[in-house]
Amino acid sequence: MKATVVPGITSVTKVAKVTQRLVGRKDSVLARKTVRESLVSVAGLIGRPVRDLEGRDIGHLVDIVVRHSADTYPPVSGLIVKVEKRKSFINGARISSLTQDEIRLSSTKINLEDFKRREGESLLDADVLDHQIVDVDGLRVVRSSDLYLAPLDKEIRVVGVDISFRSLVRRLFPGALSRRPTPEHVIDWATVASLADGTGVVRTSSSRSKLSQLRPADLADLIEDLEGREQEAFIEMLEPGLAADALEEMEDDELQGLLRGLPAERSAALLEKMEPDESAEILRDLADDHRESIFKSMDAKVARELRKLVSFDEKLAGGIMTTHLLITVETDTVAHALKLLVENRERDISDGVVVVDGRGRLLDHIQVVELVAAKPTALLSTLIGAPFPTAVTPDTKLEDVVEEFGNNRGSSIIVIDEKSKPVGRILADDLVDALAEESGYRGASQGNGVLS
Amino acid sequence: MSAKLESEKSNSANKSAAKTSNKIRIGAFLAVMGPGIIAGLSDDDPAGITTYSQLGAQFAYRMLWTLVISTFALILFQDLGARIGVVTRQGLIGLVRQKYGARAGLLAVVSLVLANLGTMTAEFAGIATAGQLFGFSKYITVPISAVLVSFLVLRSSFARVEKVFFVLSAVFFAYVIAGFMSHPHWGTALHGMVTPSMPLTHDAVYIATATLGTTLAPWGLAFIQSYAVDKRLTRDDLKLLRVDVWTGSLLTGVIGFFVIVTCAATLNAHGTTNITDAAQAAAALKPLAGTLAKDLFAVGLIGAALLAASILPLSTAYSITDLMGRPSGVDDKLEEAPLFYATFGILTVIAAVLILIPGAPLITILIVTQILNAVLLLPLLLYMYGISKDKRLMGEFAATRNMRGIYLAIIAIVGVCVAAMLWFTFF
Numbered sequence: 057m058k059a060t061v062v063p064g065i066t067s068v069t070k071v072a073k074v075t076q077r078l079v080g081r082k083d084s085v086l087a088r089k090t091v092r093e094s095l096v097s098v099a100g101l102i103g104r105p106v107r108d109l110e111g112r113d114i115g116h117l118v119d120i121v122v123r124h125s126a127d128t129y130p131p132v133s134g135l136i137v138k139v140e141k142r143k144s145f146i147n148g149a150r151i152s153s154l155t156q157d158e159i160r161l162s163s164t165k166i167n168l169e170d171f172k173r174r175e176g177e178s179l180l181d182a183d184v185l186d187h188q189i190v191d192v193d194g195l196r197v198v199r200s201s202d203l204y205l206a207p208l209d210k211e212i213r214v215v216g217v218d219i220s221f222r223s224l225v226r227r228l229f230p231g232a233l234s235r236r237p238t239p240e241h242v243i244d245w246a247t248v249a250s251l252a253d254g255t256g257v258v259r260t261s262s263s264r265s266k267l268s269q270l271r272p273a274d275l276a277d278l279i280e281d282l283e284g285r286e287q288e289a290f291i292e293m294l295e296p297g298l299a300a301d302a303l304e305e306m307e308d309d310e311l312q313g314l315l316r317g318l319p320a321e322r323s324a325a326l327l328e329k330m331e332p333d334e335s336a337e338i339l340r341d342l343a344d345d346h347r348e349s350i351f352k353s354m355d356a357k358v359a360r361e362l363r364k365l366v367s368f369d370e371k372l373a374g375g376i377m378t379t380h381l382l383i384t385v386e387t388d389t390v391a392h393a394l395k396l397l398v399e400n401r402e403r404d405i406s407d408g409v410v411v412v413d414g415r416g417r418l419l420d421h422i423q424v425v426e427l428v429a430a431k432p433t434a435l436l437s438t439l440i441g442a443p444f445p446t447a448v449t450p451d452t453k454l455e456d457v458v459e460e461f462g463n464n465r466g467s468s469i470i471v472i473d474e475k476s477k478p479v480g481r482i483l484a485d486d487l488v489d490a491l492a493e494e495s496g497y498r499g500a501s502q503g504n505g506v507l508s
Numbered sequence: 509m510s511a512k513l514e515s516e517k518s519n520s521a522n523k524s525a526a527k528t529s530n531k532i533r534i535g536a537f538l539a540v541m542g543p544g545i546i547a548g549l550s551d552d553d554p555a556g557i558t559t560y561s562q563l564g565a566q567f568a569y570r571m572l573w574t575l576v577i578s579t580f581a582l583i584l585f586q587d588l589g590a591r592i593g594v595v596t597r598q599g600l601i602g603l604v605r606q607k608y609g610a611r612a613g614l615l616a617v618v619s620l621v622l623a624n625l626g627t628m629t630a631e632f633a634g635i636a637t638a639g640q641l642f643g644f645s646k647y648i649t650v651p652i653s654a655v656l657v658s659f660l661v662l663r664s665s666f667a668r669v670e671k672v673f674f675v676l677s678a679v680f681f682a683y684v685i686a687g688f689m690s691h692p693h694w695g696t697a698l699h700g701m702v703t704p705s706m707p708l709t710h711d712a713v714y715i716a717t718a719t720l721g722t723t724l725a726p727w728g729l730a731f732i733q734s735y736a737v738d739k740r741l742t743r744d745d746l747k748l749l750r751v752d753v754w755t756g757s758l759l760t761g762v763i764g765f766f767v768i769v770t771c772a773a774t775l776n777a778h779g780t781t782n783i784t785d786a787a788q789a790a791a792a793l794k795p796l797a798g799t800l801a802k803d804l805f806a807v808g809l810i811g812a813a814l815l816a817a818s819i820l821p822l823s824t825a826y827s828i829t830d831l832m833g834r835p836s837g838v839d840d841k842l843e844e845a846p847l848f849y850a851t852f853g854i855l856t857v858i859a860a861v862l863i864l865i866p867g868a869p870l871i872t873i874l875i876v877t878q879i880l881n882a883v884l885l886l887p888l889l890l891y892m893y894g895i896s897k898d899k900r901l902m903g904e905f906a907a908t909r910n911m912r913g914i915y916l917a918i919i920a921i922v923g924v925c926v927a928a929m930l931w932f933t934f935f
């Protein structure tokens with residue numbers, strides 16, 4: 057499904073957010089005069105001479121290494137310099153001055169080491185510049201035209217990302233013209249999720265916390281807009297529960313494509329976190345061997361449950377139900393039921409509990425309101441009574457489920473097996489999804505629809 | 509568009525289709541009308557047919573070897589494009605910018621856009637030519653087609669219409685039959701295929717370059733790669749995709765072969781050695797269609813032109829948006845992807861306007877744009893070569909030493925052609 061139910065709303069928020077950024081964020085370091093006036097363009101710096109204390113050329117700058125940590129703005133941890141024909145690493149601590157035209161080192165004796173990629177570091181030219189990044193405030197995926205360094209808290213740090221077309225064009229010009237910073241459209245590094253890294257994932261703590269404030273539907277849009285490694289890195293960056301929520305909002309085919317690109321363990325972890333019926337729907341469409349390898353990487357209990365769901369035909373009640381139920385016994389207390397509900401409040405289906413008898417047979421579905429109104433010490437059996445929930449078996453046809461829904465006007469239907477044991481629930485939104493799919497409403501689009 | 513194809517499928521409420529794995533669905537799709545075959549048939553667009561016709565009319569069987577080399581190059585580079593797309597899951601232009609920086613990215617996108625603008629112009633030239641065969645003025649046919657193509661592409665019923673174009677352009681299979689009916693000298697043809705020889709004249713060098721440029725078209729390379737990315741094809745799909753790409757590329761070569769042979773046996777044999785208008789080119793189909801030759805030729809031109817014209821602006825707009833940030837498509841709304849729609853519109857309008865200039869030499873446009881293609885191929889092929897050997901990007905799919913040698917040889921051939929063409933132009 058696309059971003060939102062009401063498309064107009066998204067665009068409005070987007071516009072509002074962009075405007076807010078352009079007007080200027082007060083908390084941004086870019087608003088500080090000292091920072092603004094000392095910006096150094098990374099694109100312009102690459103290729104410039106690296107000199108020793110006395111101004112003798114040592115070599116040319118090939119790349120800048122930054123280290124990601126808890127800091128919002130990653131500090132420069134080293135330089136990759138081409139000395140004669142060899143690429144060498146020079147520790148960042150050796151830098152005495154860094155200007156747009158040259159880098160001066162603090163000594164005449166330089167230790168040249170071979171460069172090795174290390175976890176948590178990225179190369180600004182090779183990994184970040186011209187790569188896709190996520191502009192978290194603007195809710196969009198862009199390519200960085202330039203990056204800016206500035207001294208901050210006693211270190212040289214990446215403070216901003218330039219995403220303007222102008223800066224891209226500027227880089228085409230020869231000589232000093234291509235190096236002069238043009239920071240008109242700079243985004244604060246704090247509001248960017250940069251994804252590329254040779255060894256693993258860049259974890260910028262601030263953008264991560266900002267990402268966690270986004271709605272799953274917006275995250276889903278961003279995921280769909282990213283390509284290749286950047287896409288995986290972005291999902292890796294999200295907290296697993298949030299990632300699962302975002303995945304639920306993605307187009308089915310996009311999601312399938314994504315899962316086909318991820319390692320089975322990662323797919324398994326994400327699918328475990330998703331609502332069982334949503335997971336089952338995706339799994340059902342995967343190739344058999346792929347699905348099998350994901351099941352193998354899953355927690356055995358979850359896998360067993362999902363296998364059962366997957367095996368149901370999606371035109372039957374079993375195929376669209378979720379197996380996530382809060383089951384209580386009639387001899388439990390109201391307090392117990394409420395506690396269960398609170399424990400499962402993350403799940404959006406916790407609008408009540410299912411009550412069964414001693415042999416596990418369905419007795420009733422009790423709404424939260426009824427529980428709250430009752431005495432905590434009361435037994436659930438005292439609350440059983442009309443209206444009773446509608447129950448169907450897993451092999452009930454979709455159209456019959458629809459009819460039941462129409463008849464009882466409830467928000468859900470309980471699915472029971474042949475022994476009357478509750479095995480799942482069908483919520484109104486599951487039914488809407490199923491019907492929408494049936495009528496071709498969602499038009500299951502794979503890809504952007506760009507090319508035939 | 510496959511998107512719409514699949515929704516039709518679900519409309520028919522085919523229960524088993526839903527259960528079929530995605531892999532099989534993609535497989536079935538590729539087999540019916542995969543991107544490789546679309547690219548292949550679109551390579552036999554008006555520009556392709558005209559170039560091949562000219563080659564056959566001017567030099568009979570002698571320069572068939574240029575088509576053999578071009579087809580070989582097409583297979584290898586389409587295959588490479590598919591592989592890059594699947595492995596890196598990135599479009600060509602975005603990848604070039606990422607790997608080689610801003611200048612390279614812009615050079616690549618400018619090359620691609622110019623080449624595509626040229627080819628788009630050639631498609632409208634084809635439509636104008638076909639219209640004239642039916643007796644319609646280009647001032648009517650070209651604007652109508654421009655509006656029609658844009659309307660169809662941006663509308664949802666495109667999938668079905670695309671199939672119609674596909675069938676129409678398949679009219680060029682008629683050349684296979686016409687080829688046999690015109691009783692060509694098969695022996696001479698075979699000799700021409702395997703013996704590289706050509707007169708060192710302006711005309712010969714031009715047509716050889718155009719043959720390379722029309723067969724190994726820049727847009728096809730970008731298209732196949734973005735297709736793999738956009739449809740999220742994975743390494744598991746690569747085998748099928750490659751089958752499709754090889755089939756489509758061979759198809760281009762086979763149709764090209766029969767066009768050349770037919771024109772050699774008819775036009776060249778009867779003294780028409782320089783095609784200056786479409787009626788002359790259409791005459792090659794006379795052994796098959798008799799007096800209907802003109803109509804058959806015109807229908808094929810229209811189908812192929814519309815098929816290519818509907819994909820070209822999409823593919824171009826995809827590449828431009830990929831350079832700037834994220835690739836966009838027709839699923840994006842106007843306000844979400846203004847650059848996409850602007851590129852789409854501008855490309856279509858400029859191409860149509862160029863053809864509407866009074867007295868625009870249609871046949872010349874059809875061939876010269878393909879020479880331009882060859883020139884603009886050079887940077888793109890070099891970048892693809894560079895990506896192919898990058899182990900960080902391609903991993904185990906990185907090109908082997910031998911393959912790299914072959915890629916370089918092809919690039920060298922294109923380079924020599926372009927250099928020779930420039931020599932004959934300016935000296």
